[in-house]
Amino acid sequence: MADLKQQLLDWIEEDRRTLEGFFSDFVATPTPNPPGDTRKAVAHIRRFLDEHGLAHRVIDPEPMFPNVVASFDGSGEGRHLVLNGHIDVFPATPEPWTHGSPWSGAIEDGALWGRGSADMKCGTSASIFTYMYLSRLREHLNGRLTLTCVSDEETFGPWGARYLMEHHPEVHGDCCLNGEPSSPYSIRFAEKGPWWVTFHVTTKGAHGAYTHAGDSASLVAMDFCRDLQTSVDAIHVDPPHNIGRAIEEARDTLDRAMGAGAHAIIQKVTCNIGVIESGLKVNVIPGSATIEADFRLPVGCDRETVQRVVEEVLARWPQVTMEEQNYMGPSWCDPHGAMVGILQDNVEALVGYRPQPVVSLGGTDARLWRYRGIDAYVYGPFPTGMGQRDEHVPLDDFFHVIRSHALSAFDYLNGARS
Numbered sequence: 001m002a003d004l005k006q007q008l009l010d011w012i013e014e015d016r017r018t019l020e021g022f023f024s025d026f027v028a029t030p031t032p033n034p035p036g037d038t039r040k041a042v043a044h045i046r047r048f049l050d051e052h053g054l055a056h057r058v059i060d061p062e063p064m065f066p067n068v069v070a071s072f073d074g075s076g077e078g079r080h081l082v083l084n085g086h087i088d089v090f091p092a093t094p095e096p097w098t099h100g101s102p103w104s105g106a107i108e109d110g111a112l113w114g115r116g117s118a119d120m121k122c123g124t125s126a127s128i129f130t131y132m133y134l135s136r137l138r139e140h141l142n143g144r145l146t147l148t149c150v151s152d153e154e155t156f157g158p159w160g161a162r163y164l165m166e167h168h169p170e171v172h173g174d175c176c177l178n179g180e181p182s183s184p185y186s187i188r189f190a191e192k193g194p195w196w197v198t199f200h201v202t203t204k205g206a207h208g209a210y211t212h213a214g215d216s217a218s219l220v221a222m223d224f225c226r227d228l229q230t231s232v233d234a235i236h237v238d239p240p241h242n243i244g245r246a247i248e249e250a251r252d253t254l255d256r257a258m259g260a261g262a263h264a265i266i267q268k269v270t271c272n273i274g275v276i277e278s279g280l281k282v283n284v285i286p287g288s289a290t291i292e293a294d295f296r297l298p299v300g301c302d303r304e305t306v307q308r309v310v311e312e313v314l315a316r317w318p319q320v321t322m323e324e325q326n327y328m329g330p331s332w333c334d335p336h337g338a339m340v341g342i343l344q345d346n347v348e349a350l351v352g353y354r355p356q357p358v359v360s361l362g363g364t365d366a367r368l369w370r371y372r373g374i375d376a377y378v379y380g381p382f383p384t385g386m387g388q389r390d391e392h393v394p395l396d397d398f399f400h401v402i403r404s405h406a407l408s409a410f411d412y413l414n415g416a417r418s
């Protein structure tokens with residue numbers, strides 16, 4: 001078995017140029033979402049699979065957002081591992097970028113540059129290569145390996161992983177491994193859940209000089225937002241029993257992976273007032289205002305808990321009504337599941353440290369597996385420049401993610417740590 005794992009590492013080393021070339025061309029095939037058209041990038045993936053003789057199918061309930069799915073069986077009974085990555089990316093941040101256009105895919109200064117390199121064409125490439133290399137060893141493996149490269153992720157749309165999970169149970173599996181940015185020091189086993197709400201403020205308004213004649217919707221909005229923030233901030237949520245310990249143990253790793261202060265908010269309900277719109281003109285007292293709020297619910301928190309508090313606030317502000325935009329609950333799985341130990345062992349053997357299980361602040365498709373009670377873990381590069389200028393992935397990190405995924409998928413299908 002050690003020989004086969006060394007074989008995997010040797011193949012990756014021999015193929016350096018090919019793997020870099022695939023990643024570079026992948027980034028250089030723009031897939032910004034919106035609009036989310038991934039057809040050219042899907043053609044790129046399919047060419048690679050065809051060149052390696054790997055059967056696959058395209059599932060495209062909406063032709064602009066195709067998904068690529070492939071599976072093979074090992075020689076014996078065993079567990080079913082699903083590799084998942086998305087193809088669409090954030091829109092390009094305006095130029096100038098340091099290394100050409102946002103879609104250059106340039107390899108310079110030891111890194112690969114471009115929109116979507118970190119989130120998440122590095123991780124999706126790792127899934128594709130893992131699938132390709134393990135297919136060569138299929139007679140040594142048990143169980144089943146499935147590859148899912150999906151569209152429509154950035155806007156949490158219905159045509160990508162959500163569609164596959166609802167209509168193609170053959171992609172559920174026993175465990176999902178995903179290469180979204182996590183930092184090489186952490187394995188994400190959970191994520192907070194966004195709840196987006198619009199508030200409408202309606203007052204009488206008046207001529208700007210007649211301040212005695214009507215309330216200002218702008219002032220109500222300001223006071224309401226402060227009340228909302230303070231009230232939500234006071235919500236206390238206890239995490240499910242083994243999650244709290246994992247969060248405490250990963251205190252430093254959380255700050256290292258997501259910036260200083262991340263640990264302090266990981267188990268809190270946060271409230272960001274993303275938008276306030278109000279007023280027509282300097283000399284008019286506004287009669288209406290719109291507020292958009294982004295609440296993030298920690299693991300163990302449900303929408304009803306937050307909604308109750310928001311309704312208490314609303315009771316104090318009869319001028320304000322509420323309208324829900326979107327809700328996706330927080331998701332979590334076993335912080336010490338089989339794949340976590342496998343990843344930790346392999347990463348330690350490769351680079352000398354053990355990544356820690358952590359909760360993610362942002363959202364990924366991994367939640368869809370967790371919602372169904374299936375373990376789903378995220379292990380990928382640093383989120384450097386994600387959604388900003390100069391997004392990039394150091395090539396060392398790119399190869400580290402490929403090696404970690406390939407070796408860990410191998411161990412999982414070999415039944416290590418069952």
Ligand SMILES: [Zn+2]
Nearest residue numbers: 086119120180
């Ligand atoms: Zn992503």
